[in-house]
Amino acid sequence: MKFKSVFDIIGPIMIGPSSSHTAGAARIGRVARSLFGREPKWANISFYGSFAKTYRGHGTDVAIIGGILDFDTFDERIIESIAIAKERGIKLQFIEEDAVPVHPNTARVMIGDENGELELVGISIGGGKVEIIELNGFELKLSGNHPAILVVHNDRFGAIAGVSNVLAKYEINIGHMEVSRKEKGKLALMTIEVDQNIDGQVLLDIEQLPHVLKVTKIVD
Numbered sequence: 001m002k003f004k005s006v007f008d009i010i011g012p013i014m015i016g017p018s019s020s021h022t023a024g025a026a027r028i029g030r031v032a033r034s035l036f037g038r039e040p041k042w043a044n045i046s047f048y049g050s051f052a053k054t055y056r057g058h059g060t061d062v063a064i065i066g067g068i069l070d071f072d073t074f075d076e077r078i079i080e081s082i083a084i085a086k087e088r089g090i091k092l093q094f095i096e097e098d099a100v101p102v103h104p105n106t107a108r109v110m111i112g113d114e115n116g117e118l119e120l121v122g123i124s125i126g127g128g129k130v131e132i133i134e135l136n137g138f139e140l141k142l143s144g145n146h147p148a149i150l151v152v153h154n155d156r157f158g159a160i161a162g163v164s165n166v167l168a169k170y171e172i173n174i175g176h177m178e179v180s181r182k183e184k185g186k187l188a189l190m191t192i193e194v195d196q197n198i199d200g201q202v203l204l205d206i207e208q209l210p211h212v213l214k215v216t217k218i219v220d
Contacts, residue, residue: 022058022059022060022063022073022078023063023073023128024105024124024125024126024128024129024130025051025055025060025063025064025067025107025124026063026064026066026067026071026072026073026078027067027073027122027124027128027129027130027144028064028067028107028109028120028122028124028130028132028144029063029064029065029066029067029068029069029109030067030068030070030071030072030144031067031120031122031130031132031142031144031218032067032068032109032111032118032120032122033067033068033069033070033111034070034218034219035118035120035135035150035216035218036111036112036116036118037216038113039069039070039088039090040068040090040111040112040113040118041089041090041091041112041113041114042090042091042092042093042111042112042113043065043068043085043090043091043092043093043109043110043111044092044093044095044109044110044111045061045064045065045092045093045094045095045107045108045109045110046094046095046096046097046107046108046110047060047094047095047096047097047106047107048097048099048100048101048104048106048107048108049100049101049103049104049105049106050104050105051104051105051106051107051124052096052097052098053096055094055096059078059079060107061082061094062078062079062080062081062082063078063081064107064109065081065082065085065092066078066081068085068109068111069081069084069085073128101123102123102133103123103124103125105123105124105125106121106122106123107121107122107123107124108120108121109121109122118135118136119134119135119136119137120132120134120135120136121133121134121135122144129143129145130143130144130145131143131144132144135150135189137182138180138181138182138188138189139180140178140180140189140191141176141178141191142191142193142218143176143193144218146175146176146193146194146195147193147194147195147196147197147198147217147218147219148191148192148193148194148217148218149163149190149191149192149194149198149202149203149206149215149216149217149218150189150190150191150192150215150216150217150218151163151189151190151192151206151212151214151215152187152188152189152190152212152213152214152215153187153188153189153190153211153212153213154186154187154188154211154213155181155183155184155185155186155187155188156185156210156211158210158211159188159190159209159210159211159212160179160190162206162209162210162211162212163190163192163206163209163212164177166202166205166206166209167192167194167202169205170201170202171196172194172195172196172198172202173194173195173196174192174193174194174195175193175194175195176191176192176193177190177191177192177193178190178191179191187213197219198217203215203217
């Protein structure tokens, strides 16, 4: 069951004609921006399925760029987001992919600058809701609708328990948690959606744990 109330079906306050093709796309872009942590110098967006066929008419392109610029779904600047991005010197590329996606509203976002890159795959599931299903090659399931922590760590015994103990210490309730790894004993990604906001001290405590390499927070 994807929707909890009638308001989830109606969708969020937004700019654009479609909650799936505009609000959802904006949220995918904004999650990418939140994870990257800064404004990128370039963005390559690949659209699949329905997104590839209708992104111009439904404003999916301006919406996803608006999200990358950190505009919320109701921000009127979304309409001019492509022009704004170009004014800021951000190089943009849109690619219509022929591959059949797991969901018809799928976008692959690749953004970067001279200091790094980020790649994620997001799907818009309706009502403005999204799921991030891939991040830098790691499979995951992230809704983007709740505060979340992403923990990159070495795949070692006790790493998951250590993070869970820190969250328990601060009485933070876990709503969803999963771990993805590319290879046994190598790098792994812990995805944790929680019910409360997360302050900086929680992140610092997690960063100091053995085997933890990087901690990123996503705010709802």
